[in-house]
Amino acid sequence: MTMMTEALWQPLPQQQAFRLIMQAMAYPGRVQQLAGDDAARLVLATLLDPGVSLCDRHGLLAAADWPLLEATPADAAQADYLLVDGSRPVDVAPKLGTLPAPEQSATLLLRVAALDEGDTQLRLTGPGIATEQPLRIAGLHPDWLARRADWVAAFPLGVDLLLCDASRIAALPRTTRVEIC
Secondary structure, eight states: OOOOOOGGGSHHHHHHHHHHHHHHHHSTTOOEEOSSSOHHHHHHHHHOOTTSEEEETTOOSOTTHHHHHOOEEOOTTTOSEEEEETTSOOOOOOOBOOSSOTTSBOEEEEEOSEEEEEEEEEEEESTTOSSOEEEEEESOOTHHHHHHHHHHTTTTSOOEEEEEOSSEEEEEOTTOEEEEO
């Protein structure tokens, strides 16, 4: 008997998503359209494997997703990846890496209501941005931007953020300077 699996667990959608995740990281603030209607799950399905850990701080994943993701559950302070509800105030202290190993930091996936619309307007500058890149976000608690500024202040330490709405992503790598308009 063959088990039918959602498309996001298949190699081709994950390969396509990987290219778009890399585009989002290379060009901060540019919104990328992913296939399907659950961008956060697709990003996790694409990036996670048995060698990494995940904290689902706000219980956004179904229990059935965990065996397919294969990541080790971890608390927020130790997790390689954190999935959080971006509309809530910050209630995590992610790992920021160390000077000898800044890559040992967390990547945060913040689920938001919508990208390219909303009351939060940002102006982004830095690597991957020619002059400046605007980004509008609906459903992002303002604490996240303040805490992100603290987390990335001691570069190269910090975190990388991926903002996800239903079907799109945008990245705020630690090298990106964020100004709230």
